[in-house]
Amino acid sequence: MKIAILGHGVVGRGVDRIVTERVEGVEVSRILELPDRLTDPRMTSNFQDIVDDPEISLVVECMGGIEPAHTFIMDALSAGKSVVTSNKAVVAEHFGEFVSQANFSHAGLYIEATCGGGIPWIASILKARRIDDISSISGIMNGTTNYIVDAMVREGADFDVVLAEAQRLGYAERDPSADIDGIDVRNKTIIASSVAFDTTCTGSIPVTGIRTLTKADLDLFESRGLSVKLLGRAVQGDGRYAAAVEPVAVPLRSLEANVPSNFNLCTLVGTTVGELKFYGQGAGSLPTGNAIVQDILDFSEGRVPHYDIDTPKQYDPTLLTSDYVIRTSSYVEDSEPYAEDFEFVGGDRAFLLRGITAEKAHEAFVNVLDQDPSSFMAAIARED
Numbered sequence: 257m258k259i260a261i262l263g264h265g266v267v268g269r270g271v272d273r274i275v276t277e278r279v280e281g282v283e284v285s286r287i288l289e290l291p292d293r294l295t296d297p298r299m300t301s302n303f304q305d306i307v308d309d310p311e312i313s314l315v316v317e318c319m320g321g322i323e324p325a326h327t328f329i330m331d332a333l334s335a336g337k338s339v340v341t342s343n344k345a346v347v348a349e350h351f352g353e354f355v356s357q358a359n360f361s362h363a364g365l366y367i368e369a370t371c372g373g374g375i376p377w378i379a380s381i382l383k384a385r386r387i388d389d390i391s392s393i394s395g396i397m398n399g400t401t402n403y404i405v406d407a408m409v410r411e412g413a414d415f416d417v418v419l420a421e422a423q424r425l426g427y428a429e430r431d432p433s434a435d436i437d438g439i440d441v442r443n444k445t446i447i448a449s450s451v452a453f454d455t456t457c458t459g460s461i462p463v464t465g466i467r468t469l470t471k472a473d474l475d476l477f478e479s480r481g482l483s484v485k486l487l488g489r490a491v492q493g494d495g496r497y498a499a500a501v502e503p504v505a506v507p508l509r510s511l512e513a514n515v516p517s518n519f520n521l522c523t524l525v526g527t528t529v530g531e532l533k534f535y536g537q538g539a540g541s542l543p544t545g546n547a548i549v550q551d552i553l554d555f556s557e558g559r560v561p562h563y564d565i566d567t568p569k570q571y572d573p574t575l576l577t578s579d580y581v582i583r584t585s586s587y588v589e590d591s592e593p594y595a596e597d598f599e600f601v602g603g604d605r606a607f608l609l610r611g612i613t614a615e616k617a618h619e620a621f622v623n624v625l626d627q628d629p630s631s632f633m634a635a636i637a638r639e640d
């Protein structure tokens with residue numbers, strides 16, 4: 257079987273290596289790269305060479321970005337070629353369009369590598385859905401930010417230094433603000449919850465990242481038995497759903513608090529299975545390459561994933577409420593003190609907002625950031 261890879265970067269090279277070294281019967285016959293990067297005889301900078309090649313039945317997109325990835329995926333599907341992609345940004349924005357075109361063309365759309373790196377997270381959601389309704393999905397779904405927080409907690413490392421290391425290791429997005437501002441987790445949360453809830457989830461959800469997290473914030477939460485993790489969360493019930501991405505203060509003894517390095521931990525709750533957790537490397541060349549090669553093998557064995565994402569469901573932010581802590585030098589309306597005994601450098605104080613939606617918390621935090629751009633906010637996880 258001949259396949260093409262679009263983009264020979266961190267992920268594309270991982271796929272090429274795994275296929276070449278470990279998979280018989282699959283050949284990477286063409287690679288799309290930019291004109292100044294044609295370093296291998298299989299490479300072309302003309303996508304038409306790939307889409308017009310009748311021997312290529314599967315296109316693996318790992319260029320990233322929205323365009324031209326969106327156009328290339330649509331063109332490949334329209335030409336009856338199946339597509340595997342690791343590009344969560346383009347899938348989060350165009351999931352419904354890709355699914356319709358894939359169904360129309362009798363082609364397969366494979367998206368395992370868009371969420372959770374090497375973890376079979378989408379496959380597990382699809383499997384759980386065969387029996388159960390899924391009431392929630394949540395988790396640590398970004399390797400870069402987990403790597404940063406883990407190094408800050410364990411070594412007191414400086415945010416910018418660890419971010420640079422995550423970039424060097426190939427974990428971070430091309431623009432790492434997508435990681436630290438929560439956009440990457442938003443994309444993964446939209447994709448995973450759309451698959452879990454049988455609907456096309458909206459992209460307009462509250463998103464707060466960890467850009468302003470400091471060691472003092474981590475120390476404050478640790479003194480109260482908590483650690484901070486960037487979580488994507490989505491819940492549904494009675495034809496409605498809500499989702500949010502935000503730093504969450506989780507109990508130190510929880511599994512989430514103990515996830516190290518670039519690892520992810522994804523959780524679903526199903527009607528009969530209850531809580532299920534999936535753990536593994538969430539970023540990196542070979543773990544992500546592995547997820548893509550699993551998709552390639554599914555395609556070669558005739559397994560085509562089926563996504564039901566057409567059920568109309570209403571977005572209802574009241575389904576997702578928490579207590580929130582905001583650390584700032586500014587004033588937070590309708591709040592109470594959280595940590596009068598804790599001394600922050602620069603006279604910051606920590607305020608508690610009780611039982612509000614993620615949407616309201618995000619609104620309050622945006623106002624606070626206007627006054628003090630170094631402010632930080634985290635939800636406090638409910639103890640089960």
Ligand SMILES: NC(=O)C1=CN([C@@H]2O[C@H](COP(=O)(O)OP(=O)(O)OC[C@H]3O[C@@H](n4cnc5c(N)ncnc54)[C@H](OP(=O)(O)O)[C@@H]3O)[C@@H](O)[C@H]2O)C=CC1
Pocket residue numbers: 262263264265266267268288289290293318319320321324342343344345369370373426427428429430538539540541544
């Ligand atoms: N890195 C990771 O751990 C993971 C990444 N992903 C996703 O996988 C995708 C790829 O990520 P990653 O490999 O890290 O990114 P890289 O930037 O390392 O690789 C992208 C490659 O695609 C090439 N490229 C970009 N645009 C074009 C184009 N128009 N035509 C031809 N080639 C192009 C780039 O060339 P050039 O460098 O010259 O611009 C580069 O070689 C992204 O969507 C990312 O979100 C998903 C899971 C994990």
Ligand SMILES: N[C@@H](CC=O)C(=O)O
Pocket residue numbers: 370372373397398399400401427428429435440538539540
């Ligand atoms: N930048 C992403 C890459 C994988 O999706 C991450 O750090 O998780």
